[in-house]
Amino acid sequence: MLIKLTGGKVYDPASGVAGLIQNVYFKDGRIIDKPGDQPVDKEYDCHGKVVMSGAIDMHTHIGGGKGNIARTMLPEDHRQDPVPRTNITRSGNGHAMPSTYVTGYRYAEMGYTAGFEPAVLPINARQAHMEMADIPILDKGGYVMLGSDDYFLRMLTAKKDQKAINDYVAFTINAAKAIGVKVVNPGGINAFKFNQRKLDLDEQNVHYGVTPRQILQVLATAVKELGISHPLHVHGCNLGVPGNMQTTLDTIQGIGGLPLHLTHIQFHSYGTEGDFKFSSGAAQIAEAVNKNKNITIDVGQILFGQTVTASGDNMRQHANHKFANPNKWVVMDIECDAGCGVVPFKYQDQNFVNALQWAIGLETFLLVDDPWRIFLTTDHPNGAPFTSYPHLIRLLMDRTFRNEVLATIHPEAQKMTTLASINREYTLDEIAIMTRAGAAKLIGLKERGGLAPGYWADITIYTDNVNREAMFSKPDYVFKDGELVVVDGKVVKTKWGTTHIAKPNYDASVEKDLKDYFDRYLTMKLGNFKISDDEITEDERGSLTVHPTKTAI
């Protein structure tokens, strides 16, 4: 079926198109050039509308054990937001950590067509994929977590060479069906198991004698040498600790130009100035990001209200449990592999720290110059549920609105932020870069995140509206792989997206050592640990899409 979108204002940063009136054609799921005399089967009038590719959330906790702990721990949160079934959609519930079906519907209803789980524990990767397999409409994928697993730390202590590390990293990406690699509190999750309660960048793990700086260096090198498109995805040391801005700056300086993605950087941008010894480090962080082109970031904006934080960083989550609201929390050590911590949070605009966190995130957005190197996230659900993205976009695009909200937060926090003096308003083109073209480029998704011929027809069409929150809350149409799935902000059809993965090559001999290690120390056989292709595809709704790496299998 040939479909034509007529007369819309197109924002396609992947092709350098910023607000031109253009027609878009697609057929059999793919964007095509203007056809010759072939008849158009269906035409959508897009005059007065904005046309973008489907949005991509490059960091959102949508699959994996900690999310399911968060769900089952918070029945009272679900009861506030029941979602009834319809003839075409399943029932579920929403708010902070929505059920899988509702996650897919609500993302699609905001014009998103892909989401990436950033914290896939190798040993829990099956669960991550099984949950994501129950998220309709969206494409998905995950970054596999390394850096606190005992196997890796033993390799560092044994002074294994970079080639051996690369093989292990590549093996793990393949075994876990991931598209990237993440490190969370490098070595810190492991150190917590040895009763260390903090771990600075140059502090040694008491058992292994390894520092976070070494871990970052070795993993970032592995990712680069394996040719994985997505740079090492880093949740840094000292999350949430006043003064951690310096750790973040040291991390940027210390990596020696290797590509690094610093995630939810808002939580890592705190100074110790002022009466409350808590201040914004956003200006210094933004300056460092602007200067160091090897660095990309996502913000992890907080927004006010109830949410739940779910992280692999059991060390920092344990330290933060005293802020749990409601007062219940889970911390886990997991399989000599990693850990997790789940702590409900209620961010309050009249709480000085929360209010300043809000301002720090926005300062970061507005002070980083290059929208290709910064990404729009709330670290769902940690800073706020993903459903708050339209509100966040309005805060970025509408200075008047932003200053109105700023005037309502804790007065001392207002004094500690430069936000009121920042005039920048994001443009639609910049929003399209952050949420589409830039995200696809960062993850290494080919044929996604753009509207050029040959790309998959993941397309979102909005009615242009000066109230950007209203505009981005309710797209007129969303197409996924060329099929119309949303009309007027409501799902009209459901389908299944694909799972994006990478398959970097590795020396098969790596499995010999691993098999011995699994047999001696772990509780599962190596052969049973590896996820096979058919585990994703056997239910006939999942599929795998392999993206290129320098050393693909």
Next chain:
Amino acid sequence: MAVITEVPSPFCGVGTDDLSIQVDGIALKVVAYGCAVNTPAFEQAIGDSNPRLAGKSVSLEVAVTQAATLLAQTKQPVIGGCATDVHGMRALLSLADRCGAVIDNMGFNAARNNFLALQDSGWMNTTLAEVKNRCDLLLVVGTDLEAIVPRFFERYLWNEAMFLDDSRQRQVIYLGKPPSGNASTSPNGQKAQVLACDDSALPEVVGVLRALVKGQPIRADKAGGIAVADLQSIADKLKAAKYGVVTWGAGALGINSHAELIVQTVSEMIKDINKGTRCSGLPLAGKEGDLTANQVCGWTTGYPARVRFSKGYPEYDPYLYDTHRMLANGEADALVWVNAFNVKAVPPESELPTIVIGRSGMTFAKEPDVFIPVGTPGIDHAGHAYRTDNVVAIRLLKLRESGLPSTGEVLSAIEAEVQGVQHAN
């Protein structure tokens, strides 16, 4: 005849995956690493594989149609058992959503003791590989561990550990129920320390232990028949251990009403110990699909179990939506029973229209209206199941060609026909 090695088991709860199983046609024989739980479960003969309507053999198509016809006439059926693999649970939840059913998995009265503690205050827990490599002190609360998990000690304690010079030096302490055998005795001959008390005294005993960990003064000399001085020594050992682990079987605590308070007290005690050293809980609950049901229900509805769909959206009540209670109170108008693992796990007696999706070989005192025998995940078809530590999902293998359909296939076929009837109406 072939021998398949490294076979994962859905039966024992700990995801044992070192079994060797000899396959001879449709006959299975566990030839290595069997145990009292796994061996009979794998070796169970296949039984009659024909569906039956009130005891009369019919084709699968006829049985599916009859099940759908029955269900389409109901307002609030209850789907009990829920013992199957991940894909079976997906199909079960989809059917329940469509029919406005209540779902309830078999082991939830036990698992509820854990979930209520989780939902009220949370916990600090660990998983099996951490126990194996780090645990230097194991405190077993109110549970005869080896009766539930026969190979626990062999696999996770008396075995090589990454961070202990001599794993045989680990300390094992039983509080409450004493062990029924000698599995907890170290290979070096060291027997477990046992502080026995009646099950009914356990709430008092763990309450005093928690107080002692917190340094609260206790005026009594004894608690539940155990000397407070002995409990003090446990508190001291927990605080002195580098990586203590406290384990309990949620079902074993159930003689006490509100046994979730025992779990909560223990879990809060563990949090307190973590102010100084490391200590973690290891709740043991769930085999034959219990945790699988809770996990899939969790991500699909937001609630772990006992969910009602009759208002069109999921509602959770860990007490009200109990299969037995609903049947007894006349709150359901049909019973669907799903158990693909255990032929002995038959449905509760009921006068209601009853549909059983059960492991082939299941027999009944009273034949259900519809019985559809299905294959067992991990034997007759591939699938996924969760381990007792609730983190690791194991990949179940297909071991033989029995021709039996999977739970997922049968429930999806029933749902498709229910949908057809609903549309026709």
